[in-house]
Amino acid sequence: MPPSHIAVLGGGLTGLSSAFHLSRRFPSSVVTVVDRNKKLGGWAANTERVKLPSGGSVVLEGGPRTLRPNSYAVLELIHLLGLSDAVITTPKSSPAAKNRYLHVPGTPGIYRIPGPSLSYLWSELRFFITPGVIADLFRGWNRPPDIVDESFESFLERRGHPDTARVLGSALVHGIYAADARKLSVRAAFPMLWEYEERGNGRVLWGILRKEKEEERLKLEQTLARYELGDMRKTMEGVSVYSFRDGMGTLVEALVKSLKTRPNVRILDNTEVTAVVPESERFEITTNTTNPLYPSHVVSALPLPALKVLLPDLPHLTANPTSSVTAINLVFPVPPGKLFPRGFGYLVCRPAHDYLADDAGILGVTFDSESLAAQDDLPPNEQLTKVTVMLGGPHNAYQKIDTALPVVLAHLRYHLNRRQPLPPPILAKVWDHRNCIPTPTPGHLQRMEELKAALVAEDAPWGGRLEVVGAGVKGVSLGDCVESGRLVGREW
Template sequence: MPVPGSIAVLGGGLTGLSAAFHLSRRFPTTTITLINKETRFGGWVRSERVKADHQDAEVLLEAGPRTLRPNARSVLELIHLLDLTPSLLTVPKSAPAAKNRFLYIPGSQGIHRIPSSPLEVISSLLAPNAHLGRTLLSSLLREPLKQRNRPLGIDDESVDDFFTRRFGAEFARLFGSALVHGIYAADSRKLSLRATFPSMWDAEERGRGSALLGFLRAPTPSQLTENTSYDLGDLQEKMRDVSVFTFKNGMGTLVNTLVSYLRKQPNVHMYSGVRIMSLRLNSRNNRFEVTTSSQETLLPTHVVSALPLPELRQVLSPATPLPHLTTNTYSSVTVVNLVFGLSPSSSLPLHPDGFGYLVPRPRDGYVASRGSGILGCVFDSSSTAAQDTPGLVKMTVMLGGPYICGSVSPPQVDVPNLLSELAHQLGRPLPSPLFVKVHSNTRCIPLYAVGHLQRMEELKRTLASEPWNGRLEVVGAGVLGVSVGDCVEAGRSVGRTWG
């Protein structure tokens, strides 16, 4: 294929920014136009530094992604190429925030540490809520002995079906549903295993039916991919003992630096506060026609859509439909940032040192009227205290998701009620917060339904054939992976067959 004459990147979230970054380096003489509906680039990444009290105390709040895992090489590469290493804030694997994760069991009071080693599993049998340890121990001991039980002929299933088959229904509810709440704010009974936890599907294959044995036989990460394909400098080495990381000024650092970089590139044009109204392929001149809310029509030869898939469906000409853009629903999540002052009179910390806790699906399912629908709470101060004025305690509560499935937007949050539920779950009283910020994130996380990967393969095949011939690439959280790492990787991968 000849080098693209001009490229339009639709959507300036992390996927679109990453796409524009890599395309501008790969095709330095091609005009690249990035168009974003909101005036602020970055999509769901929203970091904000606020005053937490009437004095000078400041905290960094996140409404979207807050920490990343260092296995996302495409993100490490951006950090290296954009010279962001000095801005990193890392949590070592040895820190309590990396080692201590908790569960709140609906109906009980107080949170329970999830054992993270065989010894801890055994000692958890003596803990006040021995049910957790018992479920974990019996499920893990039985799984390798269980017959191969994947139904013949299936090529996907729900996360819950997988955990139930291999580890039992109680394990699936307690641990599987909580894990899915923490990442997707979703119901594990509705989410595709292969699209969300492909390593589990693969481990079961490798272990000839046993996922645990499969994990023990897992290839090492260095055997899986070549280090040399990413420009990482010594960053991977520096991140060897890191559990998660962010930036001193939050995730917005990555967005702001990408935006500044792109603004300086002579071949990149950036439009924000401009909405794509329509996308059409003109077969007569083999160009796309992209109309915008600023009454402009762009005529690029190649297009990258980094829009949410339902949005792409809205703008796409009905003459050239694409399959599966609206199959998945989206989860709506309310994120509540809470900032407390340290009370000099209280000896009890507001939460134990650790990453935070998750709440599994209640036994009787998601009852809309059940409290605030808390999915989990992150103890930000345990991992990112260096972002804030010392002496503050920062927590973030996530609620909604499957509790409000079907609603257009998350309901209003009753903060006093939320605080008393939180105190009950933490098993300790909470003082009045110094600062509360509520973010209603409507339709923010795509929920990959069972069969998602096959549908995305079909989409890919359609895009590779007439009339598109590979000149429209569709990427973004709705396609193959919602994490920041997946999105940056997807942006990095576009245009490989161009030029």
């Protein structure tokens, strides 16, 4: 028997995706979305088009800015919402796809990260890459028999070299999780590495080379068959990353608009859930603005610590820390390629003497003019350089992050090894995101299995009528969040 009434707690991207797919899966069920904010969409809704003195305009993103074509759940959503004409793409042949850089604190300048070939032997980063490659190839199976998970950095050190782990590993984690690689679960964040190690009998690189192409092709075809993609697969041929002409907020706005037109969906924004009481056949949900709700089923897309306040008996909701991130959009009155090299951007690795280095807490910089130029509406003779500086994450635990513009510009100058100061930007926008990215620590997968078991336990008051989804459960990327919402309620 389908649910009579589903309450979706949280109106971020996971909650909106959940409501969208639930309303299609159960057209006779009432779906109520409850969110404490007036503006729905969470971090993904931080998009703003700003007018320039010249009369043109630029799109500024405070959250995620690009997507990869390998998230079929997002491509399906784009197709179902009719957003294909709003998509802008960056081809694999572009500098933004080919060139990514790394800054090593204590060394002025940024270095191009080599691709997956022997070209790394001529790279400035070879002194950090080569020891890890050699160690993995010549070191046999060394995973302790009692280890079922470990940190990402521990994995890289065990299979490779501490310098490789600190420089390349920490930079990668800064770019995805804004977290400390020494605290991040390798199995939760990079499950394929664990699988490659097993396939290569310890040697990760061998495991990668031994991938069965036919097996991978069949697996991909089976996966694609589960999605309604329309022409999106063809659109994404030869594409490295993509976004929307008016920014990521386009996806959120289209979702909200679609939900508001559905007769079985209602949205309670600016409404905070104050209590959730499970009963034998329904829940009683009280809020600060409405009469109690009595849904038969509940989907929580709330941050796990917030859910812990409402349902303290659920396990592991506060097991993982979160990262706070500050994003600063800068627009300079110079053409692309003059201040920053052509490419996608650069990451900053952990300093050799931990996070106490005086580097303003910068995690990385994206060169938005390279991959997102199509978003900006500029007069014919105007060329601008638009970048986004990401700060904070693990730095917050060790130092106060100084986001003053002169401080940030001075550190960018050092990163770029410039003799002259950077010109004053004509536009600067600061976005401050508190506790926005969960860090799955070692043991996360097992903890989430135990949480799932608690949710479906027959003797529990919710008896399988409560699902918990979101970035704190499985994956922090925008694609992971949309996929989680797509799969919710499959067992109801």
